[in-house]
Amino acid sequence: MAAFKPLIREILASGTPGETVEVQGWVRSRRDSKTVTFLMLNDGSNQVGLQVVADTTRFPEELIKAITTGAAVWAQGRLVESPGSGQKLEVQADALQLVGAADPQSYPLQKKGHSLDFLRTIPHLRLRTNTFGAVFRVRHHLSQAIHRFFDERGFVWLHTPIIAGSDAEGAGAMFRVTTLPVLPEQKPLEELLAEDFFGTEARLTVSGQLQAEAGALALSRVYTFGPTFRAENSNTTRHLAEFWMVEPEAAFFDLQDNIRLAEEFLKYLMRYVLERCPEDLAFLARHYQADLITRLQACLEASFARITYTDAIRLLESSGEAFEFKPQWGMDLQSEHEKYLAEKYFKGPVVVTDYPKDIKAFYMRQNGDGLTVAAMDILFPGIGEVIGGSQREERLEYLQQRMREMHIRSEELEWYLDLRRFGSVPHSGFGMGVERFLAYLTGMSNVRDVILSARTPKNIAF
Numbered sequence: 001m002a003a004f005k006p007l008i009r010e011i012l013a014s015g016t017p018g019e020t021v022e023v024q025g026w027v028r029s030r031r032d033s034k035t036v037t038f039l040m041l042n043d044g045s046n047q048v049g050l051q052v053v054a055d056t057t058r059f060p061e062e063l064i065k066a067i068t069t070g071a072a073v074w075a076q077g078r079l080v081e082s083p084g085s086g087q088k089l090e091v092q093a094d095a096l097q098l099v100g101a102a103d104p105q106s107y108p109l110q111k112k113g114h115s116l117d118f119l120r121t122i123p124h125l126r127l128r129t130n131t132f133g134a135v136f137r138v139r140h141h142l143s144q145a146i147h148r149f150f151d152e153r154g155f156v157w158l159h160t161p162i163i164a165g166s167d168a169e170g171a172g173a174m175f176r177v178t179t180l181p182v183l184p185e186q187k188p189l190e191e192l193l194a195e196d197f198f199g200t201e202a203r204l205t206v207s208g209q210l211q212a213e214a215g216a217l218a219l220s221r222v223y224t225f226g227p228t229f230r231a232e233n234s235n236t237t238r239h240l241a242e243f244w245m246v247e248p249e250a251a252f253f254d255l256q257d258n259i260r261l262a263e264e265f266l267k268y269l270m271r272y273v274l275e276r277c278p279e280d281l282a283f284l285a286r287h288y289q290a291d292l293i294t295r296l297q298a299c300l301e302a303s304f305a306r307i308t309y310t311d312a313i314r315l316l317e318s319s320g321e322a323f324e325f326k327p328q329w330g331m332d333l334q335s336e337h338e339k340y341l342a343e344k345y346f347k348g349p350v351v352v353t354d355y356p357k358d359i360k361a362f363y364m365r366q367n368g369d370g371l372t373v374a375a376m377d378i379l380f381p382g383i384g385e386v387i388g389g390s391q392r393e394e395r396l397e398y399l400q401q402r403m404r405e406m407h408i409r410s411e412e413l414e415w416y417l418d419l420r421r422f423g424s425v426p427h428s429g430f431g432m433g434v435e436r437f438l439a440y441l442t443g444m445s446n447v448r449d450v451i452l453s454a455r456t457p458k459n460i461a462f
């Protein structure tokens with residue numbers, strides 16, 4: 001079988017001067033001298049691309065004219081050492097073809113240096129910029145690393161459903177899934193739902209955790225990795241209505257095991273991306289966050305700080321900071337509090353444990369004090385909560401009581417209670433927001449810039 005034509009990354013990795021190669025990609029920039037045109041071709045396989053040098057006297061004038069920024073081009077020629085700076089090799093074109101033109105009058109990326117705000121309006125084209133090439137290559141390697149990490153530790157990848165019946169987080173911020181007409185006839189809700197596709201209310205999942213628990217109580221260690229949906233009406237740099245979450249769940253793991261797994265996991269991912277994506281990280285550091293690489297390396301070396309919620313509140317109270325929300329035991333940590341802890345006080349990731357039960361989900365294991373649960377959140381500088389997790393309540397009576405207290409309808413969750421009726425064991429897990437962690441890894445300050453196309457309130461462009 002014939003091999004595919006090589007990608008630019010492959011040409012640069014194994015090509016030798018004198019060799020004839022074919023190269024194809026999109027013109028990032030073009031420079032002309034009297035008789036020579038220099039085309040920077042990029043096919044997305046690496047950051048730098050490959051320069052194609054065309055002696056204009058050898059090609060029709062119209063062809064040279066039509067090869068503008070954004071155009072797709074095929075070229076064949078000899079690889080030669082590049083006298084220009086930065087590049088090891090370039091191609092001296094013998095044959096040149098315009099594959100797809102890009103009208104310079106209307107191509108939006110004609111010039112470099114567009115703002116991220118502007119690029120967000122053209123998510124289908126921003127992929128062709130150096131920044132988004134780097135972000136999506138890092139995102140790819142991050143995803144590979146996630147699977148490797150769990151595979152190496154005996155975790156089975158479970159594909160949990162996207163369409164869900166109940167609200168696992170009790171967040172009440174779910175999208176409904178329905179085939180009912182947009183303006184249904186007025187009928188009692190029950191009758192209406194009976195006619196709907198599932199014969200009952202259906203929603204997009206906010207988490208695969210509850211199903212993952214069924215998996216863990218059979219396969220011991222599982223993880224789910226997929227899209228998750230939250231209809232929160234928040235317009236922040238950390239919230240998306242559709243985001244990707246990784247959720248491991250392990251039987252016989254207590255909270256300490258869970259924290260250890262999470263720290264090992266995040267460090268493995270950082271190390272993997274530092275090794276695989278040096279060129280892209282260097283580019284992102286140059287343009288977005290000068291200390292990106294040293295910051296990641298420092299994070300790898302130190303142990304994550306740990307503090308209980310109760311101690312964190314004390315620390316915040318005595319910090320002398322002028323917080324907008326006064327820290328008080330019982331409240332959820334606000335983003336200003338998370339910032340203070342991760343950025344000012346600990347200056348790195350911090351694991352906060354044992355939150356008040358009233359601000360956490362019903363399934364978290366109650367501590368002996370009757371006030372707190374075996375929860376843990378991992379906060380990062382710049383982005384706040386990257387991981388949320390807990391040990392799960394494995395005792396049937398405690399779980400049932402908590403569900404009653406929180407007015408959670410148990411009919412829909414009988415299957416979940418069955419997991420406590422038959423062979424229940426201590427178990428734990430967590431969820432990592434892929435975009436939040438990726439924002440930290442790439443130095444991008446908005447999760448909208450690390451996902452293909454952001455779903456946010458009033459925005460579903462592409």
Ligand code: 4AD
Pocket residue numbers: 169206207208209230232238239240241243245247248385386387388389390429430431432433434435436447
């Ligand atoms: O803390 P959360 O809500 O936890 C859960 O869903 C648990 N069921 C996880 C588990 O224990 N298996 O969400 C987990 C993580 C957060 O720490 C955050 O990183 C991310 O998901 N996240 C979001 N990311 C982007 N946009 C949003 N709207 C997010 N909501 C949560």
Ligand code: MG
Pocket residue numbers: 377385387388
């Ligand atoms: Mg959380």
